[in-house]
Amino acid sequence: MLQFLEKIGEWNPQFTREIKGRLKIFPILVTSAISLIVQSVVFLAQLGQIPGKDYRMNEQYCGIGKSYQEQISDLSQVLSKLQKDFFHYSSKQYFDAEKLENIRTQLQEVKNTRAHLQDILYKQPCPRGQIDMVEWWHDHWGYIFQSLSIIFIFTLLVASTYLLINNLAQEERKGTLNFIRLSPQSEVSVLTGKILGVPILLYLFVALAIPFHIFSGKLAGIAFSHIFSYYIVLVGSCIFFYSAACLFSLVTQFLGGFQPWLGAGAVLMFLTLVFSTAQYSNYLNNGAAWFRMFSPIDATSYLFPNFFNPRHNRAWERYKELEFFYIPIGANVASFIGMHLANYGLWTYGIWQGLLRRFRNPNTPVISKLQSYFLVSFVQVLSWGFTLQNVKNFYPHVGGKPQPSYYDINTQILQNLPIFALFNFVLIFGLTFILSHERQTIQDWARYRYKGTSTRKGWWHNSLLRDLIFGEKSPALLTLAFHSLIITIPISIWIIISQQLNVRNNYAINWLIQDIGRFRAILGIVLLVVLWGIGATVAQRMLLLKTSKRYLWALGTTSALLFAPALILSILNNTIARNSALWLFSSYPWAGLAEASLPIVFMALFTQVMVLGFLNIRLAKQIKLAGESATQALK
16 A cells, blocks of 8 residues: 555655545545445335335336226216216207116216226225336336436535635645645646545545446446446536636635635536426527536436436437537437537636646736637637527427427527627626736836837737737736627627528517617627727726725726616616617617617717727826836836
């Protein structure tokens, strides 16, 4: 064992440090006992449902009960027909006393027979030999497999996330993380050691339950390839969530002891929401599918549909319809699981870029400007890829045959506009504060910018424009403008070139054609982009303040500027006709574009552009003055 630990120490010293601190006799025994107890509870919970003396004939696994149910169903049909005959011969036109008496006698006999059969079916116990125990055990081994699968997911993702965030937060508070930063270990080695070592007791808990999990799956008739695919997806999700937990811990040090509870609580809420919807339906046929794929529950439900949603086969069929740019990735297991793994892998790679930047220098932005361009573009590709799908609407019965109906592409895009707005709002709002710098950083940039210029000849390599677009310490306003262009160009192109928008009888796009129109819709996008530019400028201006609460000032001022006008107008319940010009200055300018005249719209746009220009001129003078002031202070 000592030689084994030495080899591990040579490979990853941090992992060895975590093992020595956690793999002790008492914690190992307690973890092993808890794992065995959980497995026993899951098994005994199913064993407690085994059919006994009180198992009724109407239960699922009683074979003879099915014949009684069929007889009762047949008698109900006969009873319905006799009742119709009774009402028929009771009328004045067809009145027949003899037939009525005969029907009345038959009705009473049928009712008595049906009541007798119902008493037997619902009150009599099922004969022991008529209970299909083979089918019962087959299904309940599947329920055991399902229970362990869900326990693995919640244990590894929620509990391990808490442990990782808490461990890094404690090391930061104690100051030991700074010693680790100064050690010769690489960032990858340290963080990998943390991910492998901190939740190692939870790994032991799951590892001890894996044999029973595989055993129950095989007895339930599940293919080993599906079980193996489940483990691959689970490992991929663990790597993603653990990496995100490390990054969350490094960037939210101001939260103190609340960090692990917030991080683990967010993961728990996300998994619970996905689990509750995966049993009845799914929402993978929209632009937010890539976000939902962070949870391994959808992949688990796809692999084992008979146990996760046995009564809602339509939910599983919707997984089969999943497409990405019309590519049917849900058609088979390989492409569906491969999409999940690709989603985990690409986002994990991006998270590790932030970890490598943030670990050595806690003051550096978690993402560079160049990386932010790739991030914004990547989110647009994912959102548009899962938007462009052939989504089935409903199955109207025409001539007795079900006919599939599909949403047209324009309806699909319009239904996804709120999703585009939500994710892009969060993305731009977050990047505004991540890429915008505080006073000291901007001051140093303004003073030493000329020293950071390239020695290569050429205007571009030494230009201010290049520094504003890609520079690490320069203001991020131009970068945020490019982000807005990346987001709005695809939707603007769709509005301009889509031929289906000319069809006026399409109710889904009626508002875009008759109420607003193509030109006004694009004007609304321009108004919103300019308003976001004003908000970003104000945020950067607030971050240049000398107060210690500048981030709170920036957050509050920017939020009020972007959302207060629309919120106030909605609360006051003002009509669009009376206040159309006011809506043009809000974050939802389309509410006023339908009623406002074009001169008013252009005046509003001109006013916003002038305000944006004025704020940027004042900001540029302030940055220049800050750089000159520092130079004068040294003199």
